[in-house]
Amino acid sequence: HRDIKPTNIFIGDDGRVRIGDFGLATQRDWSAREAGELPTAEGEESTYQGGTPAYMSPEQISGEATRLSDQYSFCLTLFEALYGQRARVQSGEKLQFPKRKLPRGLRVILRQGLQADPTQRYPDMSSLVSALQALLTLRRRRQASAGASVALALTVGYWYGRGQEQQESLESVRQFAESEVQEVWSHEIRAQLQARLTGSDAGLGHAYRASRAAELVRSLDRYALDLLDARTLSWQAMAQGELSGQGYDGQRRCYGERLRGLSVFVETLLQAEADSVPLASPALDLIESCQRTTSTGPLLSESQQREMEALQALIQQARGQKFLGQITQSAETIGKLQAQLRSLGTGAHLDSIRAQAEYWMGVQSVNEQDFEGAETSFRASFAIAKKAGDLRTSTDSSIALMHLLGTHGGRTEQALAMQVYVEADLRVLADPDLLVNYHEQLAAIYMHAGRYDKALREHAQVLDRMGTLYEADDPRVATAHFNRGVCLDLLGRLKEAEIAMSKGRGLIESRLGAENPDYASMQRGLALLAYKQGRLPEAEELALSSLTIRERSLGPQHPTIAESVEILAAIAKQRGDWPRAKNFLQRVFDLRKMRLQATDERMVAASVNLAAALAELGQREEAETLLQGVIDEIEREFGVMEFRLVRALMGLGNLHDVDGGESENALALYLRALAITEAKFGASHPRSV
Numbered sequence: 001h002r003d004i005k006p007t008n009i010f011i012g013d014d015g016r017v018r019i020g021d022f023g024l025a026t027q028r029d030w031s032a033r034e035a036g037e038l039p040t041a042e043g044e045e046s047t048y049q050g051g052t053p054a055y056m057s058p059e060q061i062s063g064e065a066t067r068l069s070d071q072y073s074f075c076l077t078l079f080e081a082l083y084g085q086r087a088r089v090q091s092g093e094k095l096q097f098p099k100r101k102l103p104r105g106l107r108v109i110l111r112q113g114l115q116a117d118p119t120q121r122y123p124d125m126s127s128l129v130s131a132l133q134a135l136l137t138l139r140r141r142r143q144a145s146a147g148a149s150v151a152l153a154l155t156v157g158y159w160y161g162r163g164q165e166q167q168e169s170l171e172s173v174r175q176f177a178e179s180e181v182q183e184v185w186s187h188e189i190r191a192q193l194q195a196r197l198t199g200s201d202a203g204l205g206h207a208y209r210a211s212r213a214a215e216l217v218r219s220l221d222r223y224a225l226d227l228l229d230a231r232t233l234s235w236q237a238m239a240q241g242e243l244s245g246q247g248y249d250g251q252r253r254c255y256g257e258r259l260r261g262l263s264v265f266v267e268t269l270l271q272a273e274a275d276s277v278p279l280a281s282p283a284l285d286l287i288e289s290c291q292r293t294t295s296t297g298p299l300l301s302e303s304q305q306r307e308m309e310a311l312q313a314l315i316q317q318a319r320g321q322k323f324l325g326q327i328t329q330s331a332e333t334i335g336k337l338q339a340q341l342r343s344l345g346t347g348a349h350l351d352s353i354r355a356q357a358e359y360w361m362g363v364q365s366v367n368e369q370d371f372e373g374a375e376t377s378f379r380a381s382f383a384i385a386k387k388a389g390d391l392r393t394s395t396d397s398s399i400a401l402m403h404l405l406g407t408h409g410g411r412t413e414q415a416l417a418m419q420v421y422v423e424a425d426l427r428v429l430a431d432p433d434l435l436v437n438y439h440e441q442l443a444a445i446y447m448h449a450g451r452y453d454k455a456l457r458e459h460a461q462v463l464d465r466m467g468t469l470y471e472a473d474d475p476r477v478a479t480a481h482f483n484r485g486v487c488l489d490l491l492g493r494l495k496e497a498e499i500a501m502s503k504g505r506g507l508i509e510s511r512l513g514a515e516n517p518d519y520a521s522m523q524r525g526l527a528l529l530a531y532k533q534g535r536l537p538e539a540e541e542l543a544l545s546s547l548t549i550r551e552r553s554l555g556p557q558h559p560t561i562a563e564s565v566e567i568l569a570a571i572a573k574q575r576g577d578w579p580r581a582k583n584f585l586q587r588v589f590d591l592r593k594m595r596l597q598a599t600d601e602r603m604v605a606a607s608v609n610l611a612a613a614l615a616e617l618g619q620r621e622e623a624e625t626l627l628q629g630v631i632d633e634i635e636r637e638f639g640v641m642e643f644r645l646v647r648a649l650m651g652l653g654n655l656h657d658v659d660g661g662e663s664e665n666a667l668a669l670y671l672r673a674l675a676i677t678e679a680k681f682g683a684s685h686p687r688s689v
Contacts, residue, residue: 002065004073005055006080024051054086058116068118071125075113082106089114105131108179130172131179170236177231184263185224190217193269211512215475216269223262223284230290231255254290260309261316268320284319304349311340311353318360331364351388355381359397366400369600371408378404395425399438406445410643410680415445436465443483450686452491459484475518478507482522485529494533501526517560520549527567536571543567562591562606569609582613598633601644608651615655627652643680649673 002024010018051060057072059065079087083098087110095111109131115121122128197213234251237243243251261284314337321330337357344350362377378401385394399422406415419442426435443458462480470477485500505522512518527542547564554560569584589606596603607630611623630648638644649669657666677688 001070001073002060003051003055004070004077005052006077009077057118058091059118066118067124068121071113071121071128072118074125074128075110079110079114087114089116091116104183105176105180108183112179127175131176133172170232170239173235174228174232177228180259181224181228184259184266185220189266189270190221193217193220193266196270196272211516220262220266227255227258227262234290251290257312258284258290260312264313264316265320265323268317269324272324272326304347307344308349308353311337311350311357314340315353315356315360322363330360334360334364348388351384352390352393355385355388355390355393355397357381358384359393359400362397362400362404366404366408371404374404375401391425391429392431395422395429395434398422398425399434399441403441403444406441407448410448410685412445412449432465432469436462436469439465440480440483443487447487447490452487456484456487456491459487473507473511475508475511478504478511478518478522480504481507482525486525489529489532494529498526498529501529515549515553517550517553520546520553520564521560523549524564524567527564531567531570531574536574539567540571543571557591557594559591559595562588565591566609569613573613578613578616582610582617585610585613598630599637599644601647604630604634604644604647608647611651612654620655623655624652627655641676641679643676646673646676649676 001019001022003021004019008019008021010020012018051065051073053061055073055076057065057069060069060072076087076089082102083100085098087095089095095114097107097110109128113121113128122131194213194217197216198210231252234243234248234255238245238248265284314333318330318333318337321333334357338361341350341354341357358377358381362374362381365371365374365377378397381397382394382401385391385397398418402415402418402422404415405411405418422438426438439458439461443455443462446452446455446458459480463477463484466474466477466480481500482504485497485502485504488494488497488500501522505519505526508516508519508522523542523546527539527546530536530539530542543564547561547568550558550561550564565584565588569581569588572578572581572584585606589610592600592603592606598604598607607626611626614620614623614626627648631645631652634642634645634648650673653666653669653673656662656669674688677685681687
């Protein structure tokens, strides 16, 4: 045609859309250069022999028009119909869109149709029309403006109609879904993220960062593909009459939320510090939960929908920051979320967001070791989520609360009493990953309660379920084998423990290599096992290996370095080499102090161990001052019955009992520690005994 523009598109009295003015279509060998120079000023509505410059593609201006040039002109016309102004297409720059509440898919389609390189556009007009028709089918009508509906329907009408019955194909729906996912997770974004997290420095920690970045990208690849498949299958179910229109609309909204969550998560990671290392599997909402949606849910106004999207973006941002270990930034984002929720007041449409906000506040409180605050948040999250019908958040909160009560709260029976409710929700959710997590938390609860036989059964459940979910050498499977070994160790079955831990280490080595910090963690566990069996040379070799790997991959100041140094300190003490032990323990203390408060349980343990070494070297007064300072700090912040006092009281008691010969003072400290332990766990608990 060569001259697609608004004034050449006509709507007849019969409502049909027609294209007119085919005067240039017959001039197949025409070129702009042969016809004379084009004016330097843009000819707004004047038709020159070669077309209208304001609606011409770059290659048409150069005199090399093809059928793909019509596609470019069509997209310029569509842009103007939708946004009320002409597109400003700058060479080498990303197309900018005016602010208007229109479906994301329109931007995706327009951006591709307006590529400067014709080979990057749709292969033909039929493909572009298929994408637009899929958008008309998939779009939530109540979320689109009337103007957009008319403009899109009319401009597509001619190209699609031609007397044919309007039928949507599965292929066109999938193509549209792919275009949406590509906008969030394209090959370019994928490469950019991997490069960002890997870093350009080939030195310290580079190999570790590269392996973790690769694992993360693979996980996001799977998530994006699962999202794409779910979107397509949902449409297919509707087309076959297996899903109502309302159910399809609700599922599509849910998938849209998942896509926005992925977008914010990736954006957060792209803004990470160059040396950031991902901590765990991506914190993304479950795609499968959308498949249980059978209605559109509450009807929201455009302003309410925007509120929801902004709040959900903050939640996903906080998740991404926690995923990168940016605990302070994550706390700030959650605080911002809470402030926005308070400013918005009440509203049933906000209940699910409130529940999620409370859940993440609870997670943050656990990080800060504010366990009372965490319990309050998890309980609030559970109640609000139940009221809102948000099963995923209510289950997350109940599992977190159950773990908190059974480990940090010492209320084992209360925690285990929650099993019946949690398992009922898990059956409805049918999320295999969440079920694995549940059994892992149960194992931790039994471990803390000293019920190692029950913990071992839970570890077996975890491994059994993982066998159907993950590859045999998946790092999660390796960790599960190692945790089972820790449990066997506590049961006194040391040989079996060593076999299980060694298997976990072997899987990590085959998947991630022997320079990976996860491998170093397992080396450290095996070193501790060898130490317990009196194999000190082997224990020292393993501990030194663990330390060296961690220093190379994470740097000498990383907090996990302390775990390897602690084993070396224990070996030095066993050999009676107190000066060397003291140096190791001082390093542990300094590493912990860099990141932890004095009242943190790990900091208390480091203080007690260092004090014991100081006393052995004749520095008893310095040792007592150190421990008394810790006790005073805990009492000021948490009260006189706080459980983390126990270790410090026992440590100070040991100084009086062994070094000072002050048995009465030591006994008073021991009795106080016993009273706190019995108050928390009961007189028959292994800790009390």
